Amino acid sequence: MMLLEVVAATKHFGRLAAVRDVSLAVPQGELRAVIGPNGAGKTTFFNLISGLFPPTAGRVVFDGRDVTGMPAHARVKLGMARTFQITEIFPELSVRENVRVGAEVAAGFRLRPWISRAEGAELQRRIEETLSLAGLANKADRLVGELAHGDQRAAEIAMALALRPRLLLLDEPTAGMGDQETYEITQLIRGLHRDGKLTIVLIEHDMRVVFHLADRITVLDQGKLLAEGTPQEIAVNDAVQAAYLGKAA
Amino acid sequence: MTGGEGARKLIALGAIWAALLLAPYWMPPLGGYTALGTRVLVLGLAAMSVNFLLGFTGVLSFGHAAYFGLGAYGAGLALKFLAPSTPLSLICGMLVGGIAGAILGALIVRRRGVYFAMVTIAFGQVFYYIAFQWSSVTGGDDGLRGFSRRPLDFGAFSVDILSNAESFYYFVLFCFALAAAAMGFVLRSPFGRTMIAIRENERRARFLGIPVERHIWIAFTLSCFFIGFAGALYALLNNFADPKGLHYSQSGDFVIMAVMGGMRSFWGPLLGAAVFVILQDYLSSITVNWMSFIGLLFVFVVLFFPRGLLGAIRRKVQA
Numbered sequence A: 001m002m003l004l005e006v007v008a009a010t011k012h013f014g015r016l017a018a019v020r021d022v023s024l025a026v027p028q029g030e031l032r033a034v035i036g037p038n039g040a041g042k043t044t045f046f047n048l049i050s051g052l053f054p055p056t057a058g059r060v061v062f063d064g065r066d067v068t069g070m071p072a073h074a075r076v077k078l079g080m081a082r083t084f085q086i087t088e089i090f091p092e093l094s095v096r097e098n099v100r101v102g103a104e105v106a107a108g109f110r111l112r113p114w115i116s117r118a119e120g121a122e123l124q125r126r127i128e129e130t131l132s133l134a135g136l137a138n139k140a141d142r143l144v145g146e147l148a149h150g151d152q153r154a155a156e157i158a159m160a161l162a163l164r165p166r167l168l169l170l171d172e173p174t175a176g177m178g179d180q181e182t183y184e185i186t187q188l189i190r191g192l193h194r195d196g197k198l199t200i201v202l203i204e205h206d207m208r209v210v211f212h213l214a215d216r217i218t219v220l221d222q223g224k225l226l227a228e229g230t231p232q233e234i235a236v237n238d239a240v241q242a243a244y245l246g247k248a249a
Numbered sequence B: 001m002t003g004g005e006g007a008r009k010l011i012a013l014g015a016i017w018a019a020l021l022l023a024p025y026w027m028p029p030l031g032g033y034t035a036l037g038t039r040v041l042v043l044g045l046a047a048m049s050v051n052f053l054l055g056f057t058g059v060l061s062f063g064h065a066a067y068f069g070l071g072a073y074g075a076g077l078a079l080k081f082l083a084p085s086t087p088l089s090l091i092c093g094m095l096v097g098g099i100a101g102a103i104l105g106a107l108i109v110r111r112r113g114v115y116f117a118m119v120t121i122a123f124g125q126v127f128y129y130i131a132f133q134w135s136s137v138t139g140g141d142d143g144l145r146g147f148s149r150r151p152l153d154f155g156a157f158s159v160d161i162l163s164n165a166e167s168f169y170y171f172v173l174f175c176f177a178l179a180a181a182a183m184g185f186v187l188r189s190p191f192g193r194t195m196i197a198i199r200e201n202e203r204r205a206r207f208l209g210i211p212v213e214r215h216i217w218i219a220f221t222l223s224c225f226f227i228g229f230a231g232a233l234y235a236l237l238n239n240f241a242d243p244k245g246l247h248y249s250q251s252g253d254f255v256i257m258a259v260m261g262g263m264r265s266f267w268g269p270l271l272g273a274a275v276f277v278i279l280q281d282y283l284s285s286i287t288v289n290w291m292s293f294i295g296l297l298f299v300f301v302v303l304f305f306p307r308g309l310l311g312a313i314r315r316k317v318q319a
Ligand SMILES: Nc1ncnc2c1ncn2[C@@H]1O[C@H](COP(=O)(O)OP(=O)(O)OP(=O)(O)O)[C@@H](O)[C@H]1O
Pocket: A013, A016, A018, A036, A037, A038, A039, A040, A041, A042, A043, A044, A045, A085
């Protein structure tokens, strides 16, 4: 059963085709990495999947439902959560309050004037659980805008997890991190995938992370699908080598 | 929240309510008068309603005087043509302001930033011209006259809020307390947290599953109900409704009160309204250019106390 299917998606910005006729199918429980040189269209591809804007052509199917024209918030309700390449958080709220917003939406409380005591306790339990999963339990009362970059990235993942998603989209989760932070985030993602059987699609530049985590890899280049396969296959793929070396040269 | 902070909040809250409850006793010796206190409460409630959007949802409406004025006309017309009942006039004013806000809000919420502010001004001015032109109903330029607030009838006894300024002050304080409690209740609810989420980061809010436009519309509508209620109280205070109350310059005054007092704090706009109203009362007896002085003070506060007067006081207390 495919959880996510993208069928021949294309996105134009004026005359620029940022994504051209890209298809992808991710089965339930897979961890898929999307890689490619700068400007390949990876983030644009994520934006199409998550509903920031509609594709110029093509379809997005989530869990058997066509969500191509569906607004972003409705996709979240179906179980899609994402993080951004440039961290998007609520800087003037504490880490716990950041996570609480997602948890309350997931519990269906967003229009509630009032929560019962039992509901509140259950909610609190979930918030604390999510915080400790992301390794933020001891920083829960700090303002998230005052945290170190790596902790802010972790907080954004925690916010997405508070939604209890079925598909998690991570746009360069280790961007701008040092080795230790990268290691911790990698362990977190691995845990989510292995224990939670969460389906994850992640964009990543750090090849150590990609090859450590991914079940399969999709390679984009200049908006086009260049290759798809297991890490072993991608490692020896000539076209992929050329695309990366071509950029480096 | 630490224990010390919680205690400090409780003390501050107690001080605010004590000052409001005792205003008719401490204001006259300081050169004020009770009706001035009533005016602070009414305009303070209006500024708090504007700030419900500005400070807590991050949306600047520059046309909220429209719903304030509609509340005033709604209350005045109800007293004049419907029934001589003070509570009924308040309900009518609140409904007129709130329902107009719900309808126009639906047309506005897709705009953002400056565009949002401009569209709110435009709609506000439409109401201003209607009130100005439609003199057979609204009294036109002269305003709506020929009504006055009625005594509160409790069956066994009635309270004269028309000629007794103290009674009217306490009646307005009671109404103010109800509205402030309702506002505080909304802001503490899960819905209130989604408002703050939208203020902090609209994109993140959207990708946490919040339908941002719908939530802004609800917040806009609620704030129009609150300011319509304030407008109705304003009509009762003056026994008069005036097209100036709908004008965008009145909207500007509300924004100045909210920003000057401190838009990130619940009570800031009330403080801003107090400073505004008292300065206006004092300065307008000395000079016709009183607004320039308030304007200067506003610029001074914005430059040196970006969190407003209440924000500055808070920082001082915490230091
Ligand atoms: N909103 C937009 N409007 C116009 N052009 C855009 C927009 N978003 C992306 N682009 C362009 O589309 C192309 C693909 O950008 P995209 O951000 O998807 O690349 P990417 O693969 O994520 O790159 P990086 O690795 O640097 O993050 C780039 O040329 C970019 O300038």
